[in-house]
Amino acid sequence: MSPSSRPSLLRLFGTLAVGTIAISTSAPFIKLAGMRPFALASGRLLGVAILYALVGRDLFSAWRGLERRERARAIVAGMFLAAHLGCWIWAFEFTDLPSAVLLLVLQPLFAAWFGSFVFREKVTSSAITAVILAIVGLLIITFDDLAISPKQLVGDALAAAASLFMVIFMSLGRTLRPRMSLPAYMTMTYGGAGVWSLILALLMGTPLLGYPTSSYLWLLGLIFITTGVGHAAFNYVLPHVRLFTVNIATVAEPALSILGAVLFLGQRLTIYELIGGALLMAALFVGVRDEKQGTAATQIEQVALE
Numbered sequence: 001m002s003p004s005s006r007p008s009l010l011r012l013f014g015t016l017a018v019g020t021i022a023i024s025t026s027a028p029f030i031k032l033a034g035m036r037p038f039a040l041a042s043g044r045l046l047g048v049a050i051l052y053a054l055v056g057r058d059l060f061s062a063w064r065g066l067e068r069r070e071r072a073r074a075i076v077a078g079m080f081l082a083a084h085l086g087c088w089i090w091a092f093e094f095t096d097l098p099s100a101v102l103l104l105v106l107q108p109l110f111a112a113w114f115g116s117f118v119f120r121e122k123v124t125s126s127a128i129t130a131v132i133l134a135i136v137g138l139l140i141i142t143f144d145d146l147a148i149s150p151k152q153l154v155g156d157a158l159a160a161a162a163s164l165f166m167v168i169f170m171s172l173g174r175t176l177r178p179r180m181s182l183p184a185y186m187t188m189t190y191g192g193a194g195v196w197s198l199i200l201a202l203l204m205g206t207p208l209l210g211y212p213t214s215s216y217l218w219l220l221g222l223i224f225i226t227t228g229v230g231h232a233a234f235n236y237v238l239p240h241v242r243l244f245t246v247n248i249a250t251v252a253e254p255a256l257s258i259l260g261a262v263l264f265l266g267q268r269l270t271i272y273e274l275i276g277g278a279l280l281m282a283a284l285f286v287g288v289r290d291e292k293q294g295t296a297a298t299q300i301e302q303v304a305l306e
Contacts, residue, residue, distance in 0.1 A: 012237050013288065019233025020249045020284075024256040026226045030089050033218035037090040038201035039208050040219065041082060045194030047223035048231070049187050056183020063188065070176060077172035078192025080165045086197060088162035095155025103156060104250050105134045107163040108287065111247035114171050121242050130287035134251040137279030140272050141254055167247060170238060177239045186232055248287035255280040 033040055053059055063071065108131055115121035169189075177185050201208060234246055255277035 006240050012240055015233045016237050016249055019230045020252050021256060022225050022230030024253040029218050029221045029226055030092055033215045035211050035215050036206045037086050038197050039206045040089050041085040042194050042197035042201050043219050044222045044227055045190050045197055048227040049191030049194055051228055052183040052186035056181055058181055058184050059187045062180035062184035066179060073172050074176055074188055075192055077169050077189050079196050080169040081189060081193035082196035084162050084165035084169060087158045091155045091158035095152045103159040103163060104253060105138055106160055107167060107250050108244055108248040110164050110167040111243045114167050115243035118171055119243060126286050126289050127244050130248055130283045133279050133283035137276040137283060138254060141276035170243060174238055177235060182236055185235060245288050248284060251280050252284045
């Protein structure tokens with residue numbers, strides 16, 4: 001990826017901000033849909049794949065343009081994306097929202113590790129500071145709501161696995177995205193993940209139909225807003241910034257959820273939410289500061305996966 005083809009930082013950060021707002025709808029939409037994990041995951045993934053297939057219509061030419069190992073990487077990436085969504089949705093059957101949200105901080109931690117060892121990205125003092133701020137902010141917001149039980153530990157483990165699988169998916173996709181348009185990439189990887197999810201749903205005997213009408217409406221929200229806008233925005237910026245930078249944006253999700261509850265549901269803001277939310281936004285600011293200062297991502301051609 002040549003420097004001349006890199007979008008401006010204003011465009012990249014603007015896209016990342018829009019994506020962050022869109023993915024903040026993930027947890028509430030999942031809870032409101034009330035569908036079985038892989039039924040919801042397959043519907044969401046296949047739905048967004050169809051959406052982008054209609055938008056781009058260049059899937060087959062993009063597939064033909066890939067080398068054999070790149071095609072294999074796309075298939076494996078779809079497996080990890082399916083595992084991410086399945087585990088994330090499944091986690092809410094065992095753990096509560098505060099615990100799952102707290103574990104979002106693992107995603108930038110995993111991203112820092114993968115970025116360092118796979119993409120030769122330097123773990124800067126700003127990245128370390130951002131993670132510490134995120135941990136403290138999330139603890140302040142969720143501390144009163146946290147509970148520990150054997151059942152909840154299973155949910156926490158699923159949420160942690162979901163964070164790891166998403167970072168692996170992004171790592172695999174990092175070298176694929178520059179090889180094709182965004183619609184083709186979304187159709188290929190999310191469509192593949194949807195097929196994997198559908199196979200798992202069928203093997204597990206998960207009902208795909210028979211849910212209330214409201215469940216399918218919330219599913220549409222996950223397709224068009226959370227994934228169609230949120231995930232697409234993250235995949236757009238993925239080749240141009242550090243892996244850590246993309247994933248640190250997830251820590252803003254709790255703060256945005258709280259803000260939405262205050263603005264639209266009339267919820268009263270507590271002092272803990274105010275302090276914790278401020279720390280999360282500070283973590284986001286510190287985490288992306290290196291990009292603004294010019295310490296951009298290592299060139300895609302230098303990655304160890306090649």
